[in-house]
Amino acid sequence: MINKTAAQMAEALAKGETTSVELTQAHLDRIAAVDGQVKAFLHVDTEGALAQAKDVDARRAKGENLSPIAGIPLALKDVLVQKGVPTTAGSKILQGWHPPYDSTVVSKLKSAGVVIMGKTNMDEFAMGSSTENSGYGPTFNPWDLTRTPGGSSGGSAAAVSSFQAPLAIGSDTGGSIRQPAALTGIVGVRPTYGAVSRFGLIAYSSSLDQAGPFGRTVLDTALLHEVMAGHDPKDATSINAPVPAVVAAAKSGDVKGMKIGVIKQLQGEGYQKGVQTRFDESLQVLASLGAEIVEVDCPSFEYALAAYYLIAPSECSSNLARFDAMRYGLRTGDVDGASAEAVMSATRDAGFGREVKRRIILGTYALSSGYYDAYYGSAQKIRTLIIQDYAKAFAQADVLVSPTAPTTAYKIGEKVDDPMAMYLGDVATIPVNLAGICGMSLPAGLADEDNLPVGFQIMAPAMQDQRLYQAGAALEAALLSKWGAPILSKAPELKGAK
Amino acid sequence: MALPTYEEVIAKWDPVLGLEVHVELNTQSKMFCSCATEFGAAPNTQTCPVCLALPGALPVVNEKAIESTILIGLALNCKIAPYSRFARKNYFYPDMPKNFQISQYDEPICFDGYVDVEIETEEGAKQFRIEIERVHMEEDTGKSLHVGGATGRIHGADYSLLDYNRAGIPLVEIVTKIVPGTGKYAPEVAKAYVAELRDILRGLKVSDVKMEQGSLRCDANVSLKPIGSDVLGTRSETKNVNSLRSVERAIRGEMIRHAELLNDGKKVKQETRHFQEDTGLTRSGRSKEQAEDYRYFPDPDLVPVTPAASWIEELRASLPERPSLRRKRLKEEWNVPDKEMAAMINADVLDIVEATVLMGADPTKARTWWLGEISRIANEKELPIAELAITPAHVAELVELVAKGELTDKLARQVVEGVVAGEGTPSEVVAKRGIKVVNDDGALMAAIEKVCAEQAETAEKVRGGHLPAAGALIGAVMKETKGQADAARVRELLLGHLGH
């Protein structure tokens, strides 16, 4: 049962072939069997999950009108606040914190009857691309346990790709859904900025953060997208418009006559050979399905990485100021006679990891008087140029495409001491975040040189998320028939798995 | 060297002022969340994920706060920005949960205004124009209680206890441009400015403006320059000034302190000082190791405020009359002596008297009732006058009943008592209590004859031409008729009866 898609599980639930309790228990068993090696979860809420499952089974028995994914288990990135369930954002500074409220995403999941099984590992406060920056140790890539699953939503991606959960939620500030989806061979979508409420999403960079869905298929991902998106009056940056028809688009999956723009700046040099090969192959598949391939020029994308590594640290230096040992979370150094100021400094030293401190210091610098215009101010202007580049590109094409990440999954420890090398892994995903538009990564096959998954990225204008699913579903179907089986069937069996 | 006297200071130095006033708006809910704003609630009962800065919480601005701020800007003759933004002011402090304050930086919602104030001097009334630099929105901090140590003050405390009920209450900051040219009147001009602001804000009904509860707080910047010089001196900023009298005292005190330093050839330190109500002096705040760098940037969680021109015009049209002009107008229309006018303003009954007059009551009568009997009852009950059950309509009706002769003043006081007790309108109280003026001449004559017989000696005196003695007889008749008689008619009948 756990190897089925979420859509198939939903169908089995609807037909009464299984119950949510059975389905949830099967996944909890899988977690117990394999997560010792993958380490996707920081917290498994066995009791809570089974209670939710029981409740949704009862609602179904009463004949209540349920959402299409009611009763399906899900893994939640630990960056989203869930009432009463430990929430840490991967940081020691929040160890033991039990939130007294639900994020809007969690409220939506609960009312849709989705079963939240637990909280997944992540780079601390979503800062990182490998999940190695977690305060609780790394997550391992199910394809090769010596490699990272990407990040920062590495725990969620690893959970879905190792069949511990059919669906998961991540957050994407610079590629943190799309890149781990690519590195673990699954589908991940970063919705349009403002499409999914950020209320209860622990902020890294407010103007870039967006929560989004993971699934093993484009349709599964769309089913979750539809449940989690929608306007929220508690988030002033939430878009007050209907959710795009993503499920319908995923079901239609047609690219005939669609114009697909290949971004000149996001391919070629710097991209692993196997990544480029699979990308080119997917383009040919799309062309064979009737899409028109054009090349588009986005010259300012060259500066996107620099702009991102100013904007995100600047915002985070302010967003993370609230972790000060006064009202919740860790408090250290509170010895007799210590001042509040000293306790704050000691706690923030002890509670934050190296990467978080590095970004806070960089952001503090970029915002400080005398440097603001040169750094933060310039970065915000680059952002304008990137938006303009996208506008021109979308005038020529319905969707834009690129490889999701320049490389396949790298070894744990390989880049952890070289922040710049790590940052370069986000080069293809970051422009989407800066422009506030939407993007998807879906599997394009395995790289020849290392047999590891390669991601194909599709981008669409703001609130045109359905285009991602329409193009993605078409490519997915064509590749599936070419491969004969889903890509995850090629992943090695995990020890302990039955 | 002894402290210079104020006269010595102003003989040599010219003060330059700058005033920053913080006003707590009286919205129902907080600036960025839906928590209540009641003053004096039990600790941490008006807090939520947003105002406690729990991880993941987001601010959403209160539309009433924006409206109130625009009203304030318009009342202070400001321009309203067609585009303004919130910015984060970053600094760490335990009473500020996010460790940044959401404020406005280089894009305030209102800017470039002025207020005219008038002060009385020995040379007559003088007017000063105070120019307003900006009016912007921000949020208040929580309150800390310092425990241990001798004084309950922050210094020497063992630890502090934090209550975040106040955190996130909407604040409006009103900043003047520098105010030169007030000379020796600087302290009084500052006081008059704060008083005028308070009246304007009260008239707009946007704040409780209670300085003693901290809903209006003033920071005063003072510097001195030699008379005739164009070069500004170093300023000090005095915080904690929370009464009108303190504004005056703090500025006078700072002028003297600065002059003493400067006379000695010392420098004034640019610093924050704290006003001490007990001594009237200021003390230095703890100097910071390094100048704060607030790292302002536009708050990414909040979107720009772009009020429509039509809305601004609607608000402008709804502005009440400026308090100082209104007072001038009412004083003339009602022909009120200065002292009485001041009494009405102090008792805060101007609105209620005006409402009574608009319902047809005679201004003097209306004023007398509100300022006299009704104020007395309010004092007795320790209630604000507005919370009594008596309304301007009631008082207007009462005045009319007295004018028609249906009530005497004394009876009318009984009616007021009934209305305040919730017995209904004056007519209803009159009917229920069976109060009525005895104007049946036959009944009065019977009482007069009875009294004259009882006090025959006094009656004879009156008959003999000693008219002042009639008072005692009239009093007795009134008593006999239980106060329900019209004293004037009694006098008329009595004197007739005794041959006058």
Next chain:
Amino acid sequence: MSSLSRDDVAKLAGLARIEMTEAELVELSSQFGLILDAVARVQEMDLSGVKATSHPQPLENVARPDVVHPSLSPEDALSGAPAQEDSRFRVPQILGEAE
């Protein structure tokens, strides 16, 4: 080549309220040269006349009505407090003055 001295980093760490060991200060200061060179690329383009974007979506005037909703219970509000007393958050002695 940009750089931040050990003292610069120490000053920033003070602003950011993060205690740092000497080794951390030195390590960060050595890493910052490369990072700053990379991010300083934003200054390479001619940005005159380009407007800054602080919000990716062009939203304006998003506000809520002035209506009170229930607050957290004081128990919930204080549930995460490292220390509390009399329904208040207990914190160590505060040295600086409020703003």
